[in-house]
Amino acid sequence: MSIRRYALAALASAVFAGSAVAKDYELLNVSYDPTRELYQDYNAEFTKFWVANHPGDTVKIQQSHGGSGKQGRSVIDGLRADVVTLALAGDIDEIAKLGKTLPENWQTRLPDASTPYTSTIVFLVRKGNPKGIHDWADLIKPDVSVITPNPKTSGGARWNFLAAWAYGLKAGGGDEAKAKEYVQTLFKHVPVLDTGARGSTITFVNNGQGDVLLAWENEAFLALQEGDGKDKFDIVVPSLSILAEPPVAVVDKNAEKKGNEAIATEYLKHLYSKEGQVIAAKNFYRPRNAEVLAQYGSQFPKLDLVTIDKDFGGWKTAQPKFFNDGGVFDQIYSAQ
């Protein structure tokens, strides 16, 4: 009796395995700091989605978070990431160039320059906005102190810097010397340069330093959500900012080695689906999907946004010009 039942079970499983090969997947998503909550939600959604379409598969997704540049370097140095979801296209460019684990035209492989969601840079100020900060010009008023991480070590801080530059350029009527003067004055109001976005948030929120924190929109919302954040801080949206585009890419060579190409590609594609876009919006990232954006529209105020590709000629131009050794950021400090 028991033997017959066992044989039957064995037969059934053999037939089942023959019809649809169930596979166990282990996916590693190497990301940057503020996406922790986003991908926790998204991984649950994607696992459900994949298993519904591939019954019998099991999917385990691991996430790794840290500064965008540091994460990029880990992948170059051999961390077996199937997908990377970093803060800047420039970091994935370096993986392509130095690691040679994905083609250099990676950004053309998915819609919207491989950025399924975007964000922008806003101001987080103390409750009631005691210093009356409404736009970039207010940041250089005499008694205002500004907290931002170091653009040399933080991807987020590079977006901050470029947003400030864009404002300086506009206010100066397109004169780069005026823009430089503005950012130089601005950085005289910065008392601390933390190495990463989370470090700056700690300096501003927990240590009570500064009057205004330049932050990713999603980080600013998170700071409001945490504990009694709503009673301590306000978000101020400036007249002009930058469209922060954190891109995603499959690391082909790694995914191939692990037999994960199909699922890794699908993992990123699904970010563009309605479900994926809703999760992004719920985590305060601006969705690309117009319908989802409309649904969550009130959460994301409209403002003028410059873009890295149109206004700065892409990271390949902006990185050496502004942030490499001897670039604009170094110049404003050596001139002081």
Place this chain on the structure above:
Amino acid sequence: MSRRISPVIPGFGLTLGYTVVYLSLIVLIPLAVMFIHAAQLTWDQFWAIITAPRVLAALKLSFGTAFYAAIINGVIGTLLAWVLVRYTFPGRKIIDAMIDLPFALPTAVAGIALTALYTPTGLVGQFAADLGFKIAYSPLGITLALTFVTMPFVVRTVQPVLADIPREVEEAAACLGARPLQVFRYILVPALLPAWLTGFALAFARGVGEYGSVIFIAGNMPMKTEILPLLIMVKLDQYDYTGATAIGVMMLVVSFVLLLLINLLQRRIETP
């Protein structure tokens, strides 16, 4: 006829072989790779990198703060060792165990805690702010973090030596008419100095390379509060591996020369 002394651990060949392999894997090969990597630069390029104004400012800051932290620990650490060895009091065992805590604590945790305490609005920092100076986000803050991280070194090197000095020696000196200061100068200092120097050198070397705790309290302002390890991280974040190794090699050479000098000084003290 000379009798061969049988060693406690068997085999000169085995022990030396093990030592060489171990040292190579853990120390020599990684350091050699660093030198090889830096060798891609021409001498002029290397010199340009390590003499850039920001690197020099960081060099002065890193070695300066590490030196002051080692000095502070040299004084306070000796006092601590003295109290722990020479007196019995309730809670002595607990304080003794607490000395090692800075080694056990993740340095980032120490950095964040010290920063929270010593910022201009922090529990202690506000008093400094009232007096018109900053602790966190200044070289003072860096020295403070380094003092914390390197505290155990001097205590732990001086403590056993101090415990081994027989009290009778001091008593004999006193009987022969030495004043307390003379006992200190001619009995204690010569016995303690070699161990003290070891502790000092360890604290100094550790302080120069410290990153985790300093980075939160330093403020990281270019030319003012940037430490050398931060500049290495900055270069790495630009994927400038060679530039980063150049600074690494420079730090290594400077540290090695300083440690060598301390070692020589120690020899001269031990064999007058």
